[in-house]
Amino acid sequence: MTKKKLSYQTAYDELKTICEQLESEEVDVDQITDLVKRANELVKYCQDRLRGIEKDLTAVSGN
Amino acid sequence: MNHYSLREFNLLVKAVLSEQLERSYWIIAEIGQINLHGNGHCYLELVEKDNNYVKAKARGTIWANVYRDIHPWFVSQTGTELKQGMKVLINASLEFHEVYGMSLNIRDIDANFTIGERERKKQETIQRLEAEGIMDMNQELELSAVVQRLAIISSESAAGYEDFMNQFENNPYGYQAKLDLYSATMQGDAASQSIIESLHKIHESEWDYEAVVLIRGGGSKMDLDCFDDYELCAHLAQFPIPVITGIGHERDQSIADLVAHTRLKTPTSVAEFLISRMLTFESEINDLQEVIGQQTKALIHRQTELINELNFRWQLNTKQVLQRSTFQLDQMSHLISHKPTGILNQHLLSLSHREKLIDAYNPKNLLTKGYSITRINGKILKNQKIKSGDELETQTLTKTISSTVNKIK
DSSP states (O other), rough: SSOOOOHHHHHHHHHHHHHHHHHOOOOHHHHHHHHHHHHHHHHHHHHHHHHHHHHHHHHHTTT | OOOOOOHHHHOOOOOOOOHEEEEEEEEEEEEEEEEEETSOEEEEEEEEEETTTEEEEEEEEEHHHEEEHHHHHHHHHHHHOTTTEEEEEEEEEEEETTTTEEEEEEEEOOOOHHHHHHHHHHHHHHHHHHHHHTTTTGGGGGOSSOOOOEEEEEEETTTTHHHHHHHHHTTTOOOEEEEEEEEOOOOTTTHHHHHHHHHHHHHHHHSSSSSSEOOOSSSSSSOOOGGGOHHHHHHHOOOSSOOOOOOOOOOOOOOOHSSSSSSEEEEHHHHHHHHHHHHHHHHHHHHHHHHHHHHHHHHHHHHHHHHHHHHHHHHHHHHHHHHHHHHHHHHHHHHHHHHHHHHHHHEEEEOOOOOOOHHHHHHHHHHHHHHHEEETTTEESSSOOOOOEEEEEEEEEEEEEEEEOOOOO
16 A cells, blocks of 8 residues: 555545456456555455444444 | 762662662672681682683672582582682672672572583693693603502502502512602692692602602592693693503593593502503513423424434434445455456466467377378478479378379379
8 A cells, every 4th residue: 555645535446447447357467466456455445444434433423 | 959878878779779680690700719707608709800800890608507508519519619710600699788888699509510611621621732732642651561660649648648558568479669759739729739849859850760650539539620730731741751640530530630641540559550560561471481491492302303313314324325335345345356367267268279279280180180291392282283203202190201103193
C-alpha cells in the first residue's frame, strides 16, 4: 500500500478498475501477479475500513 | 277726597284681593331661599329668573302642620329635599296681612313637576355632554384585568365605604390591592365640588392609579342630584383613569353612572366586581399554565418519537450501506481470487492446443505410420520433371534408400 492515506472511495474505485480489467480478460498476463497482489491489499484495506466504521457507529449510538 | 289711614288702605287691599282672587292658584317658581324654622314652619323666598335677572319675587310659607304632611311625601316621591335653586309647582293662596304684607301660603307642592323638571334638566345635561363629545370618553379607557392601585372617593364615615373595604379585604382568595381613600362629601350641594377636588388630588398623586371608585350608599337615598351635575359628570367623563361607580341608586341611574367606565349598584358590588376580575384573571392564568404544560408534554413526546424514528432510520441505512459495501467487496474479492487462475488456465489450454497442432505437422509422425519422403537432388519430390535414369533418395522411418528411375507412367 502507498504511504499516503487512502480513502475508502479511492481504494474502492481502484479495486473496481482491477476487477473490470480481470473481467474483460484483456489483462496482460505478466501483470496478473502484481494486480492480484494490489487487489488483495485493497480488499483488506476496504474491509478494515468498513469494520472500523461499524465499530465507531456502535460506540457513537451507544448500542 | 277720602283719606285712608295706611291700615285702612291695607285692609282695603286685603278685602279686594280676597274678593277678586281665587281661593288658590298653581304657581311655578324657583326656590330662591329656604329656611326651616325651629317652630316647624318653613319660610321660602320664591323667585322667577331669566338667567340671573330676577323678574319676580314673593315670600312663601309652609305652615308646620302642612309641612309635616307634604315634606315626607315630597321627599319619598322625588328622592330629594326642597332646596335652593329647585323649580317647584306650588298650590298657594295669597295672604295679605296689613302689617306683614303679601305672602303665599303654600298648601301643596306637586312632586311630579319636580321629578319632571329634574328629568328635563338631566336630559339637557346628557345632551350637552354628548354634544361636547365627552359622554363616552371614560368608557373608552381600558380597565386593567387586575386592578392593584385603587383610588376610592367616598366619605370616610359612610357605611358604603366600610362595606366596600370589608368586601375587598376579606375576599376568600387573599387578593390584595392598594386602596387609597380620597375623602369627599357625597351628598348635598357641596358634593359636586368636593368630588371634583378629590379627582384633582388623584390626578396629581404620585401613584399611578388604575381605577377610581366612586362610592356612597348605606345611608339616605336623598340628595343624589349632585351625581347629575354637569361639572362633576364632565370631570368624571374626561378623567384619564377608568371610573367605577357604586352610588347606591335604587330608583334610576345618575349621569355619573352613565359617563362612568363601569356602573354598579352598591359599594359591595364594586368590590365583588374587582375581585371577580382578579379571579377570572387568575383562572385564565391557571388554564394557560395547564395548556402550556400539556402542549409541552405533547411536543416533547412527538419530538422524542421523531428522534427515535430518525435514529432507527440512520442505523438501518448505515447498516444497509455497510452491508452493501461488504457484499461488493466480497464479490470483488471472489473475482480476484478466482479470475487470475482462470485466465492462466485459458492461456495454458491455448498453448496446449497449439502444441498438439504443431505436433501433428511433424514429418516424423508420418514416417512412423509407414509414409516415406522422396527427394530428388536433395529436394522433396513434388512436381519436378523427372526422367529415366534420375537418382532418387527415399527416406523411411529407419532407412534411406537410393534408387534409379526406370520408367515413368
